[in-house]
Amino acid sequence: MLADMAGRNDPLMLSDLRSLQQKYKPDDTRPIELAIKLLSEYGLLDATDESGFEWEVPHIVGEFLRHLTMRQRLAAPGQLTPLIDEIAHLTEDFRQAVEQEDVDLVRIAGTGLKQGLDAARALSQQNHQAVLHEIMRIKSRQDNRSLRERYLFITQLQERHLTPLGALVDVGGAMEQRAAELIAVARGARERMSNNPYVPEIATRIIASVRKLKDVAWTDFHSCLREVTPLFKQIRRDHALAASVSTTLERVGREGVRALDEVVAQLPIARWRPDGLFSAYVLTDYLAGVAEHANRPDPGPIRMDEAAGRTDPSMKVLDFEQAALELRAAGQQPDLLQWLFACYPDFPEQQRLHGMMHLGAHPDFAVSIGDSRALLETADADYSYFPIRIARA
Numbered sequence: 001m002l003a004d005m006a007g008r009n010d011p012l013m014l015s016d017l018r019s020l021q022q023k024y025k026p027d028d029t030r031p032i033e034l035a036i037k038l039l040s041e042y043g044l045l046d047a048t049d050e051s052g053f054e055w056e057v058p059h060i061v062g063e064f065l066r067h068l069t070m071r072q073r074l075a076a077p078g079q080l081t082p083l084i085d086e087i088a089h090l091t092e093d094f095r096q097a098v099e100q101e102d103v104d105l106v107r108i109a110g111t112g113l114k115q116g117l118d119a120a121r122a123l124s125q126q127n128h129q130a131v132l133h134e135i136m137r138i139k140s141r142q143d144n145r146s147l148r149e150r151y152l153f154i155t156q157l158q159e160r161h162l163t164p165l166g167a168l169v170d171v172g173g174a175m176e177q178r179a180a181e182l183i184a185v186a187r188g189a190r191e192r193m194s195n196n197p198y199v200p201e202i203a204t205r206i207i208a209s210v211r212k213l214k215d216v217a218w219t220d221f222h223s224c225l226r227e228v229t230p231l232f233k234q235i236r237r238d239h240a241l242a243a244s245v246s247t248t249l250e251r252v253g254r255e256g257v258r259a260l261d262e263v264v265a266q267l268p269i270a271r272w273r274p275d276g277l278f279s280a281y282v283l284t285d286y287l288a289g290v291a292e293h294a295n296r297p298d299p300g301p302i303r304m305d306e307a308a309g310r311t312d313p314s315m316k317v318l319d320f321e322q323a324a325l326e327l328r329a330a331g332q333q334p335d336l337l338q339w340l341f342a343c344y345p346d347f348p349e350q351q352r353l354h355g356m357m358h359l360g361a362h363p364d365f366a367v368s369i370g371d372s373r374a375l376l377e378t379a380d381a382d383y384s385y386f387p388i389r390i391a392r393a
Contacts, residue, residue, distance in 0.1 A: 001025070002044060006062035011054040080165070083120045084174055090116060091182045094206075098189040103196060106189065110202040113182070117209040121216050124169075128220035131157070135227045151239040158232045162225055169217040179210045186210075318344060318351040320358040327359060327390065335374060335387040336360065349380055359390065366391045 001024045005012060012020075018032045028035075036055065039045035044061055048054040057065070090112045097105035134157070137143040138150060145153065169175050186203040193199040251259040326343065333339045336359060340352045360367050370387040377383075 002039075002057060002061070003065045005045075006057040006065045011048045011056045013054055017055065080120060080123055080168055081174075083116055083123065084168065084178055087113065087116045087120070087182065088178050091178070091185055094182075094189070095185045098185070098192055098199075101193060103193075103198060106193070106199055106202060110206060113206055114209055117206075117213050120175075121209075121213045124213075124217045124220045127165075128224055131161075131224040132227060135231060138231065147235075147239060147242050151235050154228065154232050154235050158228055162221070162228060165221055166225070169221045175217060176214065179214050182210050183207055316347050316351070318347050318355050320355055323355050324359060324362055324364065328364065328392065332389075332391045334389050335370075336390050337376060337383065337385065337388065338374075339390075341376065341378070349378060356388065360388055364392065 001020050004020060004024075005017075014032065014036075017036060021028060021032050021035065036045060040047070040055075043058065045055050046058050048056050090109055094106065094109035094113060097109050134143070134153075138145075138154070143150065167173055186206045190200045190203040248259070323340070323344070327333065327339070330339070330343075337352075337356050340355050340359075344352055344355070359365065368389045368391075370389060372386075373384055374387045375382065375384055
């Protein structure tokens with residue numbers, strides 16, 4: 001009963017409390033006024049006005065009940081920003097204490113950092129559980145919201161919660177920057193005061209807490225994003241459809257059935273395609289493919305001795321290192337491309353062009369570019385280029 005009362009945002013009147021008593025304790029014959037008196041005496045219920053006709057559950061009691069039922073209240077991303085700023089201030093205090101080598105200040109700042117990191121991690125986990133709880137209520141249709149209320153809630157959750165939260169906890173965000181600074185300061189403290197019996201242990205605990213906070217915050221955020229984004233897209237489509245249908249129904253209510261004539265006129269059929277029929281384009285493409293088909297006899301299996309005896313010049317590969325040795329023996333050349341085409345006429349032109357690029361970048365040769373263009377004509381192409389002069393380095 002208290003959990004139900006804590007989940008309501010509005011104060012409860014006497015009739016509301018009586019209805020809750022009938023719902024959860026139908027066999028209880030005690031008057032509801034006695035239950036209100038007992039709950040108020042134990043601090044579980046507070047009057048909201050001076051007249052004493054409205055009551056609500058105190059905030060701390062509601063938080064405890066939500067924790068027991070794993071229904072945390074969704075916190076705004078702005079609550080995480082002060083924690084990150086506080087961690088940044090404590091990081092500066094921790095750095096100054098390390099520079100002064102004051103062990104007491106290091107322990108005080110380290111304790112504050114540990115508490116701030118734990119609080120930020122707890123807030124991230126509570127938000128994650130609260131988001132999952134609300135998503136499950138929406139998917140199971142237990143939220144008792146209308147379609148418009150559900151759309152507004154999901155839109156607010158997506159735009160005012162997850163989007164700002166992503167700017168804080170995602171890669172390059174404020175949390176990652178503060179975490180990197182704190183890890184650097186803690187490592188510096190561990191190296192500078194390594195002989196102290198307390199500081200290395202404090203620094204190690206801080207580094208572990210920072211890494212755990214980063215992992216938890218990143219995991220919780222992306223888990224919420226995976227749950228909320230598909231639901232947000234679905235509810236947005238449903239809301240758009242419901243809005244358009246409601247507009248049409250409103251016109252039908254005003255004008256009658258004749259309002260549907262304009263709706264049908266706005267929905268023309270762009271293409272009609274009966275099943276099982278071919279279009280002319282499909283038949284044309286198919287017949288063109290059949291016409292180009294050539295009936296070639298099956299060559300049969302290829303014998304290994306015949307395959308081994310075949311020589312295909314296009315499959316030859318130029319050995320660039322062997323070409324470098326031969327070029328070194330040939331001496332200075334005024335035109336590298338002319339030399340390659342003259343010495344290796346049986347190799348494909350592509351291999352000879354690759355050889356020119358390889359030999360031109362070889363460390364054993366000195367390369368210079370000619371001043372005037374040269375022309376080389378082959379069976380496949382005409383090359384107009386500035387010749388590459390090669391000499392030993």
